Amino acid sequence: MQTTVLSISLLGMLLVTAAFVFAIRNSKQRNDDYGAVSAKAYGIRRWWMITVCAVGIVATVATLTPFPLTASTGDNPRIIKAVSGQWYWQLEDTTATVGEPIQYHVSTVDVNHGFAIYNPNDRIIAQTQAMPGYINKLNVTFTEPGKHLVRCLEYCGLAHHSMIVEIQVSEAN
Amino acid sequence: MSITEATSNSVEDSNTHTKNHLNLVKLYLAIGILVYALMMIAGVALRAAQGASYLDMNPQLFYQIMTLHGAGMVGVTGLAGLAVNWYFLSRHVLLSTKIFLSALLLSLIAVAMIIGSILIGKFAAGWTFLYPLPAKSLGIWSIASAVTFAAGLLVLGVAFLLVYLDMAIAISKKYGNLTRGLGLHMLFGRAPVDTSHPTTVVASSMVIIVNVAGIAVGAVVLIMTIANLISPAIAPDALLMKHLIYFFGHVFINASIYSAITAVYEILPKYTRRPWTVSKPFLAAWFAATFMVMAVYPHHLLMDFAMPPWAAIAGQIISYTSGIPVLVVTAFGGLTLVYRSGIRWDACSSLLVLGLFGWAAGVVPAVIDGMIRVNMVMHNTLWVPGHFHFYLILGMLPMVLGFAAYLTTNGEQGKSNKIPVYIYAAGGITLCMSFLVSGSLSIPRRFAVHQESWQWLGNVGAIAGTTVLVGTLLIALPILFRLPGATLSAAR
Numbered sequence: 166m167q168t169t170v171l172s173i174s175l176l177g178m179l180l181v182t183a184a185f186v187f188a189i190r191n192s193k194q195r196n197d198d199y200g201a202v203s204a205k206a207y208g209i210r211r212w213w214m215i216t217v218c219a220v221g222i223v224a225t226v227a228t229l230t231p232f233p234l235t236a237s238t239g240d241n242p243r244i245i246k247a248v249s250g251q252w253y254w255q256l257e258d259t260t261a262t263v264g265e266p267i268q269y270h271v272s273t274v275d276v277n278h279g280f281a282i283y284n285p286n287d288r289i290i291a292q293t294q295a296m297p298g299y300i301n302k303l304n305v306t307f308t309e310p311g312k313h314l315v316r317c318l319e320y321c322g323l324a325h326h327s328m329i330v331e332i333q334v335s336e337a338n
Numbered sequence: 339m340s341i342t343e344a345t346s347n348s349v350e351d352s353n354t355h356t357k358n359h360l361n362l363v364k365l366y367l368a369i370g371i372l373v374y375a376l377m378m379i380a381g382v383a384l385r386a387a388q389g390a391s392y393l394d395m396n397p398q399l400f401y402q403i404m405t406l407h408g409a410g411m412v413g414v415t416g417l418a419g420l421a422v423n424w425y426f427l428s429r430h431v432l433l434s435t436k437i438f439l440s441a442l443l444l445s446l447i448a449v450a451m452i453i454g455s456i457l458i459g460k461f462a463a464g465w466t467f468l469y470p471l472p473a474k475s476l477g478i479w480s481i482a483s484a485v486t487f488a489a490g491l492l493v494l495g496v497a498f499l500l501v502y503l504d505m506a507i508a509i510s511k512k513y514g515n516l517t518r519g520l521g522l523h524m525l526f527g528r529a530p531v532d533t534s535h536p537t538t539v540v541a542s543s544m545v546i547i548v549n550v551a552g553i554a555v556g557a558v559v560l561i562m563t564i565a566n567l568i569s570p571a572i573a574p575d576a577l578l579m580k581h582l583i584y585f586f587g588h589v590f591i592n593a594s595i596y597s598a599i600t601a602v603y604e605i606l607p608k609y610t611r612r613p614w615t616v617s618k619p620f621l622a623a624w625f626a627a628t629f630m631v632m633a634v635y636p637h638h639l640l641m642d643f644a645m646p647p648w649a650a651i652a653g654q655i656i657s658y659t660s661g662i663p664v665l666v667v668t669a670f671g672g673l674t675l676v677y678r679s680g681i682r683w684d685a686c687s688s689l690l691v692l693g694l695f696g697w698a699a700g701v702v703p704a705v706i707d708g709m710i711r712v713n714m715v716m717h718n719t720l721w722v723p724g725h726f727h728f729y730l731i732l733g734m735l736p737m738v739l740g741f742a743a744y745l746t747t748n749g750e751q752g753k754s755n756k757i758p759v760y761i762y763a764a765g766g767i768t769l770c771m772s773f774l775v776s777g778s779l780s781i782p783r784r785f786a787v788h789q790e791s792w793q794w795l796g797n798v799g800a801i802a803g804t805t806v807l808v809g810t811l812l813i814a815l816p817i818l819f820r821l822p823g824a825t826l827s828a829a830r
Contacts, residue, residue: 228711
């Protein structure tokens with residue numbers, strides 16, 4: 166997922182760069198007929214606007230269906246309470262099984278924290294915020310066995326960076 | 339008094355008035371450049387500490403410096419953007435030098451309060467002072483230091499509001515009201531498009547509308563924070579506070595960029611010898627931006643599942659659409675102006691076009707992170723500073739430095755060296771990429787200690803940040819040297 170995001174971003178930024186390089190490389194020789202230059206540019210801009218809007222509509226529909234935040238991982242997920250505080254995690258259960266639908270009920274006893282689950286390759290697979298007065302429900306179905314880490318991703322004070330807990334995910338029988 | 343004497347006095351008054359305008363802008367620029375350089379050193383130190391090869395910093399100091407870097411950069415970006423905007427707006431309307439000077443003095447008081455709270459009071463809740471962290475440090479900093487920090491930001495907000503009030507009155511006096519300044523009578527009414535209506539007045543009207551709202555909301559949340567610090571029984575809702583903080587923060591920093599764009603609108607046409615005038619698409623873009631800058635902040639709350647789904651969806655959609663005016667109107671308009679213009683490339687023109695590039699290219703990682711599905715794996719990783727450093731190092735600051743180069747060469751083209759701009763741009767792009775790659779590797783933001791596998795990117799960031807600092811100094815030193823001799827009129 167993250168590699169795809171980086172690749173798409175780089176592609177988009179390269180396109181913008183290409184437009185700037187094109188204009189700059191063609192900037193030295195002057196065309197005094199700015200009316201003609203701008204008329205041509207407006208024609209291109211119309212298509213550029215249509216392209217940007219079309220990409221936006223496709224990307225919006227593609228990334229919002231199904232709605233990512235409420236997409237259920239199963240009808241009856243196992244509920245695990247995850248309580249946070251400066252600077253610790255208290256998980257009701259620190260084990261899980263591959264393919265098992267789990268819903269973490271994330272809360273805090275003091276300040277805002279971030280509940281981010283890292284897979285064995287050290288990439289985030291899901292996250293939510295832990296906010297005073299609220300319980301955020303995070304649906305997760307682990308897809309690979311091994312040691313997963315929960316890191317705090319909302320700055321919460323002096324030992325924020327060491328607020329880590331392990332989740333051991335085992336293969337399904 | 340004879341007519342001749344009266345005329346002579348009037349011209350003298352006008353000259354003094356103009357000189358005062360220019361001197362104040364020079365003062366803002368000199369202080370701004372100095373603060374930028376100092377905050378860059380702080381930023382380099384943070385990345386070096388994360389790299390763990392060149393610098394060892396304990397976490398407590400790291401988070402203090404992180405808070406200083408954030409507050410300092412946001413504050414100086416606001417002031418620098420304001421100075422550029424004020425300079426060009428004062429060419430079209432009559433602005434008060436007394437108010438502008440008062441705002442600077444108030445800002446300096448605010449800066450002293452903020453620095454004191456961090457370096458003496460050890461306040462380290464981040465510049466976003468996310469409630470209720472300022473009140474819950476587990477003994478690291480005192481309540482008094484947190485109150486001082488919040489009060490410092492409040493004083494800074496008052497300084498900005500004073501200037502905006504003066505700008506709003508001046509625009510209303512000349513154009514009728516802010517909506518006319520924004521050109522809505524030409525966009526929606528029967529009035530034909532008046533191409534002599536200044537682009538700076540349109541931009542200024544938008545900035546005033548959004549940033550008065552942003553700073554007012556900031557004042558509300560700061561007062562609520564101070565009330566909570568003094569009396570913990572006053573405990574506002576954490577989600578409400580988050581809304582207020584991110585509305586304030588997002589609007590304020592965006593308004594700073596939209597302020598600085600006036601430099602591009604005003605100076606690039608001189609270099610290209612082509613007009614950049616208002617048109618219906620231009621006015622529509624600024625009208626849309628007025629709403630979108632205020633409506634887009636929920637993309638900061640996508641991981642707060644207590645928010646209703648419609649708000650998150652709206653956050654994603656507005657996040658995308660807010661990039662359209664930048665990409666389709668401003669950046670495209672700038673490139674059209676440059677294409678086959680015979681432009682002379684010096685530090686000023688290079689910086690202004692770099693600023694346009696940074697703003698346009700920075701849209702890409704920003705809107706991608708604004709997608710809920712992406713945000714689930716990128717939120718609060720180093721991707722986030724990657725996108726806003728793109729806007730600020732490669733967008734906003736080059737516009738300010740380009741303006742300063744223009745001012746200090748008295749508008750004479752080809753008088754400033756463009757080589758330092760290449761150094762600056764190379765450092766800036768590398769730094770931003772180090773952040774974005776870090777984000778794609780799920781490296782969290784705001785971590786004082788990085789595990790070994792992440793550290794190389796911290797070192798890359800530190801070296802790239804140092805390059806940006808060197809580039810900035812090479813650009814800024816001639817500017818500071820020439821600043822006293824700048825004579826280009828600020829006022830009408």
